[in-house]
Amino acid sequence: EAEVAQSPRYKITEKSQAVAFWCDPISGHATLYWYRQILGQGPELLVQFQDESVVDDSQLPKDRFSAERLKGVDSTLKIQPAELGDSAMYLCASSHGTVEAYNEQFFGPGTRLTVL
Amino acid sequence: KNQVEQSPQSLIILEGKNCTLQCNYTVSPFSNLRWYKQDTGRGPVSLTIMTFSENTKSNGRYTATLDADTKQSSLHITASQLSDSASYICVVSARGNKLVFGAGTILRVKS
Numbered sequence: 001e002a003e004v005a006q007s008p009r010y011k012i013t014e015k016s017q018a019v020a021f022w023c024d025p026i027s028g029h030a031t032l033y034w035y036r037q038i039l040g041q042g043p044e045l046l047v048q049f050q051d052e053s054v055v056d057d058s059q060l061p062k063d064r065f066s067a068e069r070l071k072g073v074d075s076t077l078k079i080q081p082a083e084l085g086d087s088a089m090y091l092c093a094s095s096h097g098t099v100e101a102y103n104e105q106f107f108g109p110g111t112r113l114t115v116l
Numbered sequence: 117k118n119q120v121e122q123s124p125q126s127l128i129i130l131e132g133k134n135c136t137l138q139c140n141y142t143v144s145p146f147s148n149l150r151w152y153k154q155d156t157g158r159g160p161v162s163l164t165i166m167t168f169s170e171n172t173k174s175n176g177r178y179t180a181t182l183d184a185d186t187k188q189s190s191l192h193i194t195a196s197q198l199s200d201s202a203s204y205i206c207v208v209s210a211r212g213n214k215l216v217f218g219a220g221t222i223l224r225v226k227s
Contacts, residue, residue, distance in 0.1 A: 004159070036132075040219065040220075041219050041220075042120075042205055042207075042217030042218050042219050042220055043160070043217050044217070045204075045214075045215065056214075078135050087159075091159050091160075093159070104162050104165060105162065105215075107152075107159030107160045107161070108164075109157075109158055109159050110157070110158065110159050112157065
């Protein structure tokens with residue numbers, strides 16, 4: 001069964017360092033999402049791609065976060081510099097179409113980031 | 117403001133018992149409602165998706181209900197198993213392609 005792949009699964013870094021997360025969506029899924037989930041809370045959307053284009057990055061802290069999906073397939077989320085408050089689970093998800101169109105969203109296993 | 121509220125925040129039940137989780141939402145305009153199961157340290161996995169015209173949808177021992185008039189949904193788990201221990205997240209999709217997530221209900225099934 002096809003799955004969303006993410007790496008690394010765990011990342012420990014010191015504040016002010018740069019970190020990067022990678023996501024490979026299910027083959028053929030045009031829509032890709034990056035979420036941040038703080039312990040005890042639901043996921044919060046950071047950025048949504050439709051193919052290689054950003055369609056929603058309104059909640060992305062653009063002073064330190066960046067995301068790209070250059071060829072419309074896999075994606076990278078970067079944080080530079082990392083801050084203590086960035087400690088969270090970073091989830092990637094993909095769907096064949098948009099969630100409004102009743103398309104199911106598949107999540108990856110996530111990357112657990114700890115900033116010391 | 118679009119919000120999804122879930123109750124209870126956490127729940128402990130004995131193996132074999134049934135339980136019901138609640139979800140109230142104020143998302144508008146409504147498109148569809150989803151329930152996800154999230155095991156500790158893993159990504160959420162979809163259980164059900166319902167549009168406004170669907171009142172009930174089942175997936176094995178999981179049954180979700182939706183009352184679009186009162187903007188309430190519930191997830192009923194029958195004959196609980198230890199493997200049901202997880203966080204259950206209610207998610208409402210608004211037209212315009214927005215997903216609004218609840219904070220989840222943490223369920224623990226004890227033997």
